[in-house]
Amino acid sequence: MQPREVAAAPQPVTLRPAREGDAELLAFWRQEPSVGRYQPLGPVTLPRLRAELAGNNHRDLFRGRGEKFQWIVEHRGQPAGWITLVPTNWEHGLAEIGYALSTPFQRRGIAPLALRRLLAEVFGRTSLERIEARCAVANVGSRKVLEAIGFRREGLLRGYFVLRGRRVDNYLYAILRGDFVAGP
Ligand SMILES: CC(C)(COP(=O)(O)OP(=O)(O)OC[C@H]1O[C@@H](n2cnc3c(N)ncnc32)[C@H](O)[C@@H]1OP(=O)(O)O)[C@@H](O)C(=O)NCCC(=O)NCCS
Numbered sequence: 001m002q003p004r005e006v007a008a009a010p011q012p013v014t015l016r017p018a019r020e021g022d023a024e025l026l027a028f029w030r031q032e033p034s035v036g037r038y039q040p041l042g043p044v045t046l047p048r049l050r051a052e053l054a055g056n057n058h059r060d061l062f063r064g065r066g067e068k069f070q071w072i073v074e075h076r077g078q079p080a081g082w083i084t085l086v087p088t089n090w091e092h093g094l095a096e097i098g099y100a101l102s103t104p105f106q107r108r109g110i111a112p113l114a115l116r117r118l119l120a121e122v123f124g125r126t127s128l129e130r131i132e133a134r135c136a137v138a139n140v141g142s143r144k145v146l147e148a149i150g151f152r153r154e155g156l157l158r159g160y161f162v163l164r165g166r167r168v169d170n171y172l173y174a175i176l177r178g179d180f181v182a183g184p
Contacts, residue, residue, distance in 0.1 A: 012075060012076055012113070013073065013074070013075055013080075013110055013113040013114050013117065014073075014074045014077075014117075015071040015072070015073055015074070015083070015114060015117055015118060015121075016071060016072050016074065017056060017058045017069070017070070017071055017072075018053050018056055018070035018071055018072050018082060019053055019054075019056065020050050020053045020054045022053055022072055022079075022082075023046050023049040023050040023053055024046065025072070025079055026049055026053075026082060027044070027046055027049055029081065029082065029100065029102045030044065032102060032103050034103045034106060035100045035101075035102065035103070037139075038135065038136040038138060038139035038142065038163070038168075039098075039100075039135075039136065039139075039161075039163070040161050040162060040163050052068070052070075053070065055068075056068070056069060056070050061085075061087075061122075061126055062125050062126055064090055064126065064127050065090060066087065067086065067087065068084065068085070068086050069084070069085045069086075070082055070083065070084050070085075071083045071085075071114075071118065073099075073101065073105075073110065073111075073114040075105055075108075075110055079102075080101055080102060080105035080110055081099065081100050081101035081102055081105055081110070081111075081114075082099070082100060083097065083098070083099045083114060083115065083118055084097065084098040084099070085097050085118070085122065085131075086098075087128060090127070092129070092130075093127055093128045093129030093130060094128070094129070094130050094132070095122075095128050095130070095131050095132070096131070096132045096133065096134075097115070097118075097131050097132070097133050098133070099111060099114070099115060106141070107141070111142075111145045112145050112148050112149050112183070113183075115145065115149055116149050116182065116183045119131065119149070119175065119180050119182075120180075120182045123177045123180050128177075129176060129177050130174055130175070130176050130177075131151075131174065131175050132172065132173065132174045133146055133151060133172075133173045133174070134157060134160065134170045134171065134172055134173070135170060135171060135173070136163065136168050136169070136170055137156070137168070137169045137170065137171055138168075143171065143173075146173045147173075149175070149180075149183065150175050150179045150180055150181060151173040151174060151175045151179075152173065152174060152175070152179065153171050153172070153173050154172045154173065154174055155171070155172045156169060156170075156171060156172075157169065157170040157171070157172050
């Protein structure tokens with residue numbers, strides 16, 4: 001008897017480069033209270049968001065140039081949040097990462113999957129060697145996600161930003177190419 005072919009299950013979490021038409025979505029997500037609870041997301045106009053996304057040329061990432069890249073995280077085909085990667089120094093292979101999920105998609109294990117997928121791409125196909133992330137000390141969910149995927153806590157950034165009128169301490173995390181273990 002021939003073994004039955006089993007169709008591969010669709011990946012629940014996928015990433016796609018953000019495009020100009022995602023500006024409204026990003027503007028909507030940015031004003032959600034849970035998204036801004038631990039990070040100051042200042043007001044950005046739609047034209048500015050559109051312009052920023054229009055300049056999001058992902059081919060540059062793989063050619064070792066460019067200043068900012070954004071992806072939309074999708075959960076079962078639905079837009080769920082976004083990830084931003086900012087290379088701060090191409091010569092030394094440094095970049096910073098930021099991420100957020102819209103409220104209904106939080107606490108469902110989506111961010112670790114999405115970030116792992118992105119890091120696999122970044123460490124597999126670009127010359128970036130060290131990715132940093134910062135998060136408010138009180139942002140327990142974000143800290144757990146970073147630690148689960150192999151980021152190491154390297155320090156405390158005192159009074160790092162102003163959130164609702166108060167200076168807030170952040171932790172600095174980083175992952176090096178050699179720390180990264182591709183997960184599910
Ligand atoms: C923080 C965030 C990225 C976490 O991603 P997520 O996909 O929701 O996280 P997970 O569902 O994988 O949860 C990871 C762990 O954190 C915990 N957690 C998640 N959100 C939490 C919260 N708000 N408070 C306390 N713990 C939380 C989960 O219970 C889980 O714990 P466990 O590993 O012990 O079971 C997401 O909630 C989010 O986008 N929040 C708003 C924006 C933001 O804070 N971005 C990060 C800025 S640095």
